Amino acid sequence: xxxxxxxxxxxxVQEGRISILNCDYTNSMFDYFLWYKKYxxxxxxxxxxxxxxxxxxxxxxxxxxxxxxxxxxxLHIVPSQPGDSAVYFCAARAGGSYIPTFGRGTxxxxxx
Amino acid sequence: GAGVSQSPSNKVTExxxxxxxxxxxxxxxxxxxxxxxxxxxxxxxxxxxQGNSAPDKSGLPSDRxxxxxxxxxxxxxxxxxxxxxxxxxxxxxSSSMGKTYEQYFGxxxxxxxx
Numbered sequence: 001x002x003x004x005x006x007x008x009x010x011x012x013v014q015e016g017r018i019s020i021l022n023c024d025y026t027n028s029m030f031d032y033f034l035w036y037k038k039y040x041x042x043x044x045x046x047x048x049x050x051x052x053x054x055x056x057x058x059x060x061x062x063x064x065x066x067x068x069x070x071x072x073x074x075l076h077i078v079p080s081q082p083g084d085s086a087v088y089f090c091a092a093r094a095g096g097s098y099i100p101t102f103g104r105g106t107x108x109x110x111x112x
Numbered sequence: 113g114a115g116v117s118q119s120p121s122n123k124v125t126e127x128x129x130x131x132x133x134x135x136x137x138x139x140x141x142x143x144x145x146x147x148x149x150x151x152x153x154x155x156x157x158x159x160x161x162q163g164n165s166a167p168d169k170s171g172l173p174s175d176r177x178x179x180x181x182x183x184x185x186x187x188x189x190x191x192x193x194x195x196x197x198x199x200x201x202x203x204x205x206s207s208s209m210g211k212t213y214e215q216y217f218g219x220x221x222x223x224x225x226x
């Protein structure tokens with residue numbers, strides 16, 4: 001039973017356009033959400049996070065939106081660059097837990 | 113500064129053999145995690161160490177899996193009597209006490225059981 005779902009295994013976007021990666025969760029106890037980026041043969045790297053008390057967090061070209069009522073979050077990358085091509089993992093933590101639950105990832109390809 | 117390192121980067125072993133995977137966390141990081149990623153799957157939590165506290169072993173899939181962390185630094189994940197379904201990339205991550213939400217991952221060890 002997946003508590004964190006990334007329903008799109010892959011996404012292809014043109015350079016300069018917006019990339020939108022989606023994530024849904026089922027556990028209402030989750031209150032902290034993270035996005036990680038992973039290149040081949042490397043470990044995931046932390047990208048951006050959001051607490052459940054917020055609905056938006058922005059860091060440069062990356063913005064995460066949280067819709068608690070829909071149990072949905074999304075990562076927007078604007079403008080997309082070829083170097084953004086990687087697998088993006090969504091993760092969520094419940095309050096008081098140090099252990100995040102990860103989704104299966106979405107592979108983003110940004111075409112020049 | 114040095115990141116999280118893992119060794120070996122690749123390991124091929126025969127079914128039934130024992131393997132040891134090593135993780136060197138970032139110096140000063142008190143929290144250490146082990147995950148595995150099977151083909152097409154997300155990161156599956158295995159075990160969590162925090163300082164001198166008893167580890168959270170709730171993610172270990174069977175008693176063939178064990179891990180230790182010596183001196184609050186280096187960690188070893190041991191898989192006994194390996195099975196083909198143990199084939200995966202094993203990832204280690206560490207985080208500092210004040211920022212447990214931000215984990216730094218190593219490059220992983222790709223384990224193949226033949």
